[in-house]
Amino acid sequence: MQVYKAFFRIIQKNRGQILIYLVVFMVLALLLSGNYNPPQDTDFTKVKVNIAFINNDEDSQLVDGLKTYLDENANLVDLPDDTQKLQDALFFRQVEYILRVPAGFTQGLLSGQDVQLEKTTVPDSTSNVYMDLLINKYLNTVKTYTTYTPGLTQEDLTRYVANDLAEQSDVTMLSNGSHSIYAEKSSYYFNYLSYSLFAILILGVCSVMLVFNDTDLKRRNLCSPIRSANMNFQMILGNISFAFLTWLVLISASFVMYGSFMFTTTGLLLLLNSFVFTLAALSISYLIGNLVKSRGAMSAIANVFALGTSFLSGVFVPQELLGNNVLTMASFTPTYWYVKANNEITSAVNFNVDNLQSIFTSMVLVLAFGVAVLAVTLVLIKQRRVEG
Amino acid sequence: MVINVKNLVKRYGDLIALDHFNLAVQEGEVLGLLGPNGSGKTTAINCILSLLKYDKGTIDIFDQPMSPDAYHLKRDIGIVMQNVAVFDELTVYENIDYFCGLYISDKQTRKKLVAEAIDFVGLNDFKKFYPKKLSGGLLRRLNIACGIAHKPKLIILDEPTVAVDPQSRNNILEGIQKLNQQGATIIYTSHYMEEVEQIASRIAIMDKGKIIAMGTNEELKKMIKSGEHINLELLNPEDLDLAGISALPHIISAELRDHQLVIKSERGKNNLIPILDTLKAEQIAIGKIYSEPPTLNDVFLEITGKELRD
Numbered sequence: 001m002q003v004y005k006a007f008f009r010i011i012q013k014n015r016g017q018i019l020i021y022l023v024v025f026m027v028l029a030l031l032l033s034g035n036y037n038p039p040q041d042t043d044f045t046k047v048k049v050n051i052a053f054i055n056n057d058e059d060s061q062l063v064d065g066l067k068t069y070l071d072e073n074a075n076l077v078d079l080p081d082d083t084q085k086l087q088d089a090l091f092f093r094q095v096e097y098i099l100r101v102p103a104g105f106t107q108g109l110l111s112g113q114d115v116q117l118e119k120t121t122v123p124d125s126t127s128n129v130y131m132d133l134l135i136n137k138y139l140n141t142v143k144t145y146t147t148y149t150p151g152l153t154q155e156d157l158t159r160y161v162a163n164d165l166a167e168q169s170d171v172t173m174l175s176n177g178s179h180s181i182y183a184e185k186s187s188y189y190f191n192y193l194s195y196s197l198f199a200i201l202i203l204g205v206c207s208v209m210l211v212f213n214d215t216d217l218k219r220r221n222l223c224s225p226i227r228s229a230n231m232n233f234q235m236i237l238g239n240i241s242f243a244f245l246t247w248l249v250l251i252s253a254s255f256v257m258y259g260s261f262m263f264t265t266t267g268l269l270l271l272l273n274s275f276v277f278t279l280a281a282l283s284i285s286y287l288i289g290n291l292v293k294s295r296g297a298m299s300a301i302a303n304v305f306a307l308g309t310s311f312l313s314g315v316f317v318p319q320e321l322l323g324n325n326v327l328t329m330a331s332f333t334p335t336y337w338y339v340k341a342n343n344e345i346t347s348a349v350n351f352n353v354d355n356l357q358s359i360f361t362s363m364v365l366v367l368a369f370g371v372a373v374l375a376v377t378l379v380l381i382k383q384r385r386v387e388g
Numbered sequence: 389m390v391i392n393v394k395n396l397v398k399r400y401g402d403l404i405a406l407d408h409f410n411l412a413v414q415e416g417e418v419l420g421l422l423g424p425n426g427s428g429k430t431t432a433i434n435c436i437l438s439l440l441k442y443d444k445g446t447i448d449i450f451d452q453p454m455s456p457d458a459y460h461l462k463r464d465i466g467i468v469m470q471n472v473a474v475f476d477e478l479t480v481y482e483n484i485d486y487f488c489g490l491y492i493s494d495k496q497t498r499k500k501l502v503a504e505a506i507d508f509v510g511l512n513d514f515k516k517f518y519p520k521k522l523s524g525g526l527l528r529r530l531n532i533a534c535g536i537a538h539k540p541k542l543i544i545l546d547e548p549t550v551a552v553d554p555q556s557r558n559n560i561l562e563g564i565q566k567l568n569q570q571g572a573t574i575i576y577t578s579h580y581m582e583e584v585e586q587i588a589s590r591i592a593i594m595d596k597g598k599i600i601a602m603g604t605n606e607e608l609k610k611m612i613k614s615g616e617h618i619n620l621e622l623l624n625p626e627d628l629d630l631a632g633i634s635a636l637p638h639i640i641s642a643e644l645r646d647h648q649l650v651i652k653s654e655r656g657k658n659n660l661i662p663i664l665d666t667l668k669a670e671q672i673a674i675g676k677i678y679s680e681p682p683t684l685n686d687v688f689l690e691i692t693g694k695e696l697r698d
Contacts, residue, residue: 002489006475013477211475220473220534223437224490225459 003231007208007238014207018200022246025196026253030189049127051097052079052086060106062142065158069138069165070099074131086120096122097131109139110154112146141165182261186254187346190270191315193250194277194335198306200246201278201285205239206298209289232381236286243282247275269345269359273338276363280334280370287377309335319343334369337362389451390415390542390573391436396445398431398597405431406442407597413575418568420588421577422684428597429577430470433546437467449542463491466540466572470547472531474519481506481515484533491538505537508563525556532560536567543567544575549583561587581684591684595692609682612690613654614640617680618663620649623673632670636662647675 011018051074053067070076077095079086089095100118108115117135121128141161145152152160211217212235221231251271254262261267288305292298309315313335314322322330330336341362348355391413398406406428413419423429434440436447438456447454449461474483484502492498506512509529519527528548536543545564549557565587568574578584584591585605593601593608601608615638622628625647633642633651638659640652653659660679667674 002486006478006486009482010475010477211477214473216469216471216473217475219434219439220467220469220487221490222439222456223462223465223467224487225462226490227457227459 001234003212003226003234004238004241007235007242010208010211011204011242014204017207018204021196021199021203022249025192025199026250028192030253030257049074049097049131050077050093050095051075051099051131052077052089052095054079054081054086054098054100056081056103057101057105061154061158062106062109063101065162066101066135066138069162070131070134073134090120090122093122096125096127099131099135106154109142110146110157112143115139138165182258183266183346186258186261186267186270187342189254189257190274190342191339193254193274194281194313194338195306195310195315197246197250197274197278198281198285198309198335199302201243201281202288202302202305203298204242204246205282205285206289206292206302207295208238209286210292210295210298213290228382232378239282239286243278247278250274265351266345266348269351270342273341273345273359273363273366276366276370277334277338280338280366280373283370283374283377284334287373287380290377290380309333312336314339314343334366337365337369341366389413390449391575392446392448392451393432393436394446396432396435396442396447398428398435398440398442405597406435406445409445409598411592411599413573415573416568416571417589418564418574418576418587420584420591421575421594422579422581422584422591422688423577423594424579424688427594429579429594430546431597432594433544433575433577437465437544464541466535466538466543468532468535468543468545468548470550472519472527474527474530474534476519479516479518480511480522480530480533483519483530484537487534488537491540501537501539505533508536508566509533510559525552525559528552528556528560529563532563536572540572542573542575544577546577547579548576549578549580557583581688585684593684593688593691595688600691601687605684608684608687612682612687614652614682614686614690615654616652616659616682618651618653618660619676619678619680620651620663620667620674621676622647622649622667623675625649625672627670628667628672629670632666633663636666639663 051070053070053076055063055067057063067076074097077089079089079095079098086098090098098120100120102116102118105115105117117139119128119131121131138161141164142157145157145160212221251262251274254267254270258267262271284305288301292301309330311317312322312326312330313319313333314327314330315335319327319336319339327336341359344355344359344362348359389412391411393409393411396406396409397404398409409428409432411419411432421429421432431440435442436449436454438447438454438458449458450464452458452461454461475486478486481502484505485498488498488502488505492501506515509532511526511529511533514522514526514530519530522530532545532548535545543564548564549560552560561583564574564576568587574587576584576588588605590602590604591608592599601611603611622644625644628644628649630642630644633639633649638654640654642649642651644650651663664674
C-alpha cells in the first residue's frame with residue numbers, strides 16, 4: 001500500500017491550506033446557521049369578537065337559539081337600538097359587528113323562505129368573516145332541519161340545532177414530532193457544508209494528483225511492477241478515506257450544535273444526503289485533479305467551482321428566489337440536487353412515500369453524477385497510461 | 389541476453405527519432421550509450437522501458453518481450469531517470485522506501501534494502517531531510533538510491549550526472565562501478581564521453597537515432613585513422629612553414645593556434661622524429677611537447693564530421 005501511504009503523507013504536507021479552508025468555512029457555517037432565527041410559532045388562543053345583537057323580530061325560540069349560539073362564540077355587548085350610539089360603538093371599536101334580526105325573520109325561516117339578517121361591520125375587519133361563518137352555520141343547520149324534517153316545533157328545532165352545533169371533532173396531528181427549530185437551522189448548515197466540502201475535496205485531491213501526475217514521477221511509477229489497476233485502487237481508496245474523514249469532521253459539528261436532533265429521521269436523512277454528496281464531490285474532485293496542471297490552477301478551480309455551483313444551486317440564495325434559467329443550469333450540477341433534497345428533508349413535517357421518493361430521487365441523481373464522472377476519469381487515466 | 393533490441397523505429401510526425409535502432413546487451417556488462425543531445429538516447433531508453441509506443445521493431449528483456457504490462461520483467465529493472473523523480477513531500481528515507489516498496493512488499497526485507505541503499509549513496513546523514521533541502525548532488529544520489537534500492541538485475545541510468553558537481557559525479561560513477569561489481573548489468577547514457585570512457589566496458593555511439601559505432605573504448609579508437617594528437621608549444625611560431633609539417637608522411641592535419649601547434653597523425657611508432665627534424669631545420673624553438681591518444685570525440689568527429697558536443 002505504498003501509494004495509499006504516500007497519498008496521506010502528501011495530504012499531511014498540504015494540511016495547512018486544507019485546515020484553513022476547513023476552519024474558516026466551519027466557523028462561517030456555524031455563525032450563519034447559528035444566527036438564523038426561523039419564524040417563531042406562537043400558541044393559538046381563541047379570541048371572541050365583540051358584537052351587538054338587535055332583535056326587531058318577535059322573541060322566538062329560534063332567535064333566542066341564535067343569540068345563545070353567538071353568545072357562546074362571541075362577546076355580546078348590550079347596546080341600545082340607537083343608530084348614533086351603534087355607529088359610535090363601531091367607531092370606537094366597542095363592537096366590531098352589529099347584527100340586526102329583522103321583523104318576520106322567524107316566520108320566514110320556518111316557512112323555508114330566504115331570509116336576510118342585517119349587519120353593520122368595521123370596514124376591512126377580519127372578524128366579520130368569522131361572524132359571517134358562525135351565523136351562516138346556524139342558519140344552514142336550521143334550514144337543513146326545516147327542509148328535511150318539516151313539522152318540527154320551534155323548541156325541538158332549537159334543541160336539535162344547538163346539539164348539532166355543540167358537536168366537536170377531535171383532531172389528531174399526524175406528525176413525527178421532529179420538526180423543530182433545528183430542522184431549519186440544520187438545513188442552512190448542511191447547505192453550506194456543500195461549499196466547504198467541495199473546496200476541501202478539490203484542494204486535497206488535487207494536491208495529491210498534482211504530485212502523482214507530475215510527468216517524471218508518473219513515468220517513474222510506470223517503470224515499476226505495480227499494476228495500473230492496483231495503483232488506481234490505492235489511489236481511489238486514498239481519495240475515499242480522505243473524503244470520508246473530511247465528511248466526518250464536517251458532520252461532527254452538526255452533532256455538537258444540534259445534538260439528539262441528528263438522530264431523528266430528519267437528521268439521519270441529512271447525514272445520508274451529505275454522504276452521498278461527498279461521494280459525488282469526490283468523484284468530480286478526482287476528475288479535476290487529473291486535469292489540473294498547476295497549484296495556481298488548483299486553487300482557482302477550487303474557488304470557482306465550489307463557489308459557482310453553490311451560488312447557482314441555492315446554497316447561499318434559496319432556490320425559490322432563483323430564476324428558472326439559473327435553476328435549469330444548476331440542475332446539471334450535483335449541488336442543486338443535494339440542496340433540493342436538503343430543503344425537502346428539513347421542510348417535511350412527516351415522511352411519507354411521496355416526499356421520501358422525491359428525496360431519494362435527488363440522492364440517486366447525485367450518486368449518478370458521481371458514477372458518471374468517475375467513469376470518465378478512469379477512461380482518461382487509462383488513455384494517458386502509455387504516451388503516443 | 390539481458391536486452392535485445394532489433395530494428396526499432398520511432399517517429400514523431402516527420403521526425404525519425406529512432407531509425408532501425410539495434411542494441412544487444414550482455415549480462416554483467418556496463419554499456420555506455422553515448423551521443424549528442426537529441427541523438428535518441430532517451431527515446432531509446434523510454435521505448436525499452438515501454439514508456440513510449442514505437443512504430444516498428446522488437447524489444448526483448450531477459451529474453452522475453454517487453455510490454456507495458458510485463459510486470460514480471462519490470463521487477464528486475466532499476467531505472468534512474470534523467471530528471472530527478474522523487475516526492476518533495478516525503479523525506480529521503482520515505483522516498484527510497486516508497487520506490488523500494490513498489491518492488492518489495494515484505495517490510496523487513498525492504499527495511500534492510502532501504503538501509504543498504506542509503507548507505508550505498510552516502511545519505512545516512514540526510515535520512516530525515518526533505519528533497520528540497522538537498523543540494524543538486526545529494527538529490528541525484530537520492531534519485532539513484534530510489535532506482536537501485538530493490539537490487540535489480542538490470543539498471544538503466546539516463547544521464548544521472550547532469551548538473552552535478554565534479555566531486556558528486558565521481559561518487560556517482562564509483563557507485564555505478566560498484567553496482568556492476570555486485571552483479572548488475574548497467575546501461576549508462578550520457579553525452580559526457582569522459583564518464584562513459586571511465587565506466588563502460590562497451591560503448592555504443594548514437595547519432596540521428598541509430599548506433600553508428602559500437603565496441604570497447606580501444607576498439608572504437610582503432611576504428612579511426614587518427615592515431616595520436618601531438619601538441620607542441622612553439623617559441624617563435626611566426627617562422628614556421630606549416631606546409632612543410634603537413635607534407636610529412638602519416639600526418640593527417642596540422643594546425644597552429646597562437647603558440648600551439650596541434651598535429652593529428654596516423655597510428656605509428658616513429659611519428660614524432662620527422663616532425664622534430666623538420667622544426668629543427670626551420671630553426672623553430674620548442675618550449676613544451678606532449679602527445680595524447682585519440683578521444684571518443686575524435687571517433688565521433690571522424691564518423692559523423694561533427695563534434696560530439698555540438
